[in-house]
Amino acid sequence: KSPSPAAAEAKSEAAKSVKIGIYFATWWALNVVFNIYNKKVLNAYPYPWLTSTLSLACGSLMMLVSWATKIAEPPKINLEFWKALFPVAVAHTIGHVAATVSMSKVAVSFTHIIKSGEPAFSVIVSRFLLGERFPPAVYLSLVPIIGGCGLAALTELNFNMTGFMGAMISNLAFVFRNIFSKKGMKGKSVSGMNYYACLSMLSLLILTPFAIAVEGAHMWAAGWKEAVSEIGPQFIWWVAAQSIFYHLYNQVSYMSLDEISPLTFSVGNTMKRISVIVSSIIIFRTPVQLINALGAAIAILGTFLYSQAKA
Ligand code: 3PG
Numbered sequence: 465k466s467p468s469p470a471a472a473e474a475k476s477e478a479a480k481s482v483k484i485g486i487y488f489a490t491w492w493a494l495n496v497v498f499n500i501y502n503k504k505v506l507n508a509y510p511y512p513w514l515t516s517t518l519s520l521a522c523g524s525l526m527m528l529v530s531w532a533t534k535i536a537e538p539p540k541i542n543l544e545f546w547k548a549l550f551p552v553a554v555a556h557t558i559g560h561v562a563a564t565v566s567m568s569k570v571a572v573s574f575t576h577i578i579k580s581g582e583p584a585f586s587v588i589v590s591r592f593l594l595g596e597r598f599p600p601a602v603y604l605s606l607v608p609i610i611g612g613c614g615l616a617a618l619t620e621l622n623f624n625m626t627g628f629m630g631a632m633i634s635n636l637a638f639v640f641r642n643i644f645s646k647k648g649m650k651g652k653s654v655s656g657m658n659y660y661a662c663l664s665m666l667s668l669l670i671l672t673p674f675a676i677a678v679e680g681a682h683m684w685a686a687g688w689k690e691a692v693s694e695i696g697p698q699f700i701w702w703v704a705a706q707s708i709f710y711h712l713y714n715q716v717s718y719m720s721l722d723e724i725s726p727l728t729f730s731v732g733n734t735m736k737r738i739s740v741i742v743s744s745i746i747i748f749r750t751p752v753q754l755i756n757a758l759g760a761a762i763a764i765l766g767t768f769l770y771s772q773a774k775a
Contacts, residue, residue, distance in 0.1 A: 483723065484720065484723055484728075487720035487723065488732050488735070490716050491713055491717050491720060491736060492735065492739045492740075494712045494716060495709075495736050496744075498706060498710050499572050499576075500572075500743070500747055501706035501709060502515065502564070502710070503567055503572045504702050505699075505702050505706050506564070506568040508691040508695050508699060508702075509687050509688065509699070509703075510687070511568075511679050511683065511684055511687055512565045512567070512568040513674065514679055514684050516564040516671060516675070517668065517672055518706075518707045519706065519710035520664050520665075520668040520671060521668055521707070522707035522711055523660075523664040523707070523710065523715070524661070524664045526708070527658075527661035527665075527711075536657065536658070536661075538658070539655070539661075539662065540653070541662065545654070545662070546662070549663060549666055550666065551640075551644045552641055552644040553663055553666035555637045555640040555641035555644060556638075556641050556663055556667050557670045558633065558634075559641055560634075560667065561671060562630045562633040562637060563631065563634040564630075565627075566578075566627045566628070566629075566634065567627075567630075568627075569630065570627030571622060571745075571750045572740065572744035573740075573744050573760075574616070574617075574622070574627065574631075575627065575630070576737045576740050576744075577613065577616045577617075577737075577741060577759070577763060578613055578616075578632060579631050579634060579737060580613070580737045580763050580764050580767055581609050581610065581612075581613040582635045582638060582639065583605075583606075583730065583767050583770045584606045584613075584635075585636050585639045586639045586642070587602060587603070587606060587770075589636070589639050589640070589643070590643075594643075598773075598774070599773065601769075601772075602770065602774055604769075604773070605772075605773045606770070607766070608762045608763065608765055608766030608769065609763055609766035609767055609770060611762060611766075612762030612763025612766055615756075615758065615759030615762065616756055616760045616763060617759075619755045619756040619759060621751055621752075621756070642726070645659075645663075646726065655722065656715075656718035656719040656720070657715055657718065659718055660714055660715050660719075661715075727774055730767075730771060731767075731771045734764060738764060
């Protein structure tokens with residue numbers, strides 16, 4: 465006997481939830497590994513412009529190989545696609561390099577606490593630049609977000625202005641990236657995985673000349689020698705791991721965007737930050753004061769209230 469339509473629908477809903485749950489768990493796990501290796505590399509080799517470039521280069525290479533070997537179907541795209549992708553790639557590049565510069569200066573947990581304030585940037589940009597209006601509850605939810613981030617920043621033991629500003633710039637850039645990519649992905653038949661692959665490639669082209677101008681081969685070579693002599697040959701594996709995991713977590717996050725609403729995505733992103741903050745504090749033995757942790761908790765609670773208010 466075939467199941468009733470209601471039972472079949474419930475089954476497909478359950479299958480969808482399981483699928484999204486797997487995406488989320490994979491995304492968070494990959495992100496935690498990326499953040500740990502990224503910080504290990506930056507501690508020994510403080511060249512965030514190069515490490516950001518290597519992450520994009522590694523992802524681009526992985527995808528080119530996947531397309532060439534037909535592991536993944538190459539996308540059918542035209543010049544229009546690349547033109548629409550350009551502003552997204554500029555914002556992605558700025559957000560990525562700014563977050564990496566931030567993490568080279570402060571604890572991973574601090575960068576992510578400030579990055580949990582991203583919804584506040586989203587509301588401010590949407591309100592003042594796009595003229596969008598929100599219900600009062602959305603504005604109210606910004607109070608704990610901004611207040612919590614502010615409290616965490618003021619009580620951070622190893623506060624550093626470049627680290628703080630890097631995370632703030634990253635927030636602003638990623639808000640623009642999300643606004644532009646929503647426009648760019650609309651009506652396109654490119655999958656989330658291939659969309660992110662093209663984004664990596666274009667961002668790599670944009671970032672490379674700037675990375676050379678800001679840091680340069682001379683510094684990279686001298687620093688590399690020092691890092692290898694201090695850490696040993698496994699340093700190369702740390703660099704490889706941070707680059708591979710950077711691509712993988714972003715790829716999975718874009719793949720999950722195919723399945724869920726931007727709102728669910730932003731809740732998932734906040735939960736991802738909790739796992740990164742907690743695991744990095746444990747692994748790097750980051751000193752935290754109670755008041756500092758309270759600020760982080762208030763900010764994160766605020767992002768949940770924000771998502772409820774928006775829903
Ligand atoms: C980066 O290097 O791009 C940042 O770590 C990105 O942070 P997010 O993907 O967690 O916003």
